[in-house]
Amino acid sequence: MLWLPKSPFQLTSAEGVLLDPATSDGKAKNIRYDPAARTVGGTSLQGQVRELLTAMMGRFAAEAHALVDRLFPSYGASLQTRLVSFRPVGIEGRPASPRKDDARLHVDAFASRPNQGQRILRVFTNINPHGRPRVWNVGEPFEDFARRFLSRVPRYSPALAWCLERLHITKSRRTEYDHIMLHLHDLAKLDLDYQRTAPAHRFEFPPGTVWICFSDQVLHAALAGHYMMEQTYFLPVEGMVRPERAPVRVLERLVGHPLL
Numbered sequence: 001m002l003w004l005p006k007s008p009f010q011l012t013s014a015e016g017v018l019l020d021p022a023t024s025d026g027k028a029k030n031i032r033y034d035p036a037a038r039t040v041g042g043t044s045l046q047g048q049v050r051e052l053l054t055a056m057m058g059r060f061a062a063e064a065h066a067l068v069d070r071l072f073p074s075y076g077a078s079l080q081t082r083l084v085s086f087r088p089v090g091i092e093g094r095p096a097s098p099r100k101d102d103a104r105l106h107v108d109a110f111a112s113r114p115n116q117g118q119r120i121l122r123v124f125t126n127i128n129p130h131g132r133p134r135v136w137n138v139g140e141p142f143e144d145f146a147r148r149f150l151s152r153v154p155r156y157s158p159a160l161a162w163c164l165e166r167l168h169i170t171k172s173r174r175t176e177y178d179h180i181m182l183h184l185h186d187l188a189k190l191d192l193d194y195q196r197t198a199p200a201h202r203f204e205f206p207p208g209t210v211w212i213c214f215s216d217q218v219l220h221a222a223l224a225g226h227y228m229m230e231q232t233y234f235l236p237v238e239g240m241v242r243p244e245r246a247p248v249r250v251l252e253r254l255v256g257h258p259l260l
Contacts, residue, residue: 078239139219
């Protein structure tokens with residue numbers, strides 16, 4: 001994980017009105033922005049204030065991309081831009097099922113959108129106007145985590161993966177890699193003893209700072225905070241400088257066979 005003490009993204013005075021939980025439509029924890037379509041979802045705003053929200057999230061997407069280009073020029077054209085999220089609702093007290101409770105240590109994995117080995121790179125910035133930090137716990141190294149839970153992952157079924165895709169439950173084929181990652185995500189969140197005793201370090205990210213991580217590899221738990229922006233990218237393993245460190249390569253070494 002990389003932490004930067006000063007974010008290139010700063011809110012304008014006009015954008016301050018967007019720092020309100022009512023900006024959300026109340027149906028999802030995040031407001032989503034699609035940089036390709038330049039559209040927002042998950043908000044109840046209409047008219048000029050919706051246009052202001054769209055412009056703010058588009059500006060963040062552009063500045064996050066410029067930052068990643070400066071820091072990681074070798075990724076180049078391999079980097080695939082995904083959604084931006086704006087999180088106007090506080091973490092504390094937010095109801096969630098155990099599998100969706102991001103206050104529990106986990107690695108990111110998508111149930112309906114298999115990423116088939118691609119890395120999940122995320123850029124975060126805390127835009128809280130009241131000085132409140134974004135608080136995370138960061139857990140143990142990925143390989144240590146995987147060794148704890150791999151024996152509890154059920155056998156992969158290519159037939160089930162085919163059915164899930166055909167029924168449009170998943171947007172693409174769930175590979176054995178995706179199957180393992182999804183179960184590692186769930187097993188960790190559902191294991192209360194692990195959540196109580198797992199090695200973890202507390203990090204407080206002040207407003208106006210940026211942190212960047214491969215969230216498919218960094219065990220993390222979001223404990224506190226209010227108002228944050230985040231940009232997601234996918235990166236093919238071949239686009240990495242050290243591809244042997246990708247979770248898919250670590251897991252292949254542990255299980256002894258290809259997972260894609």
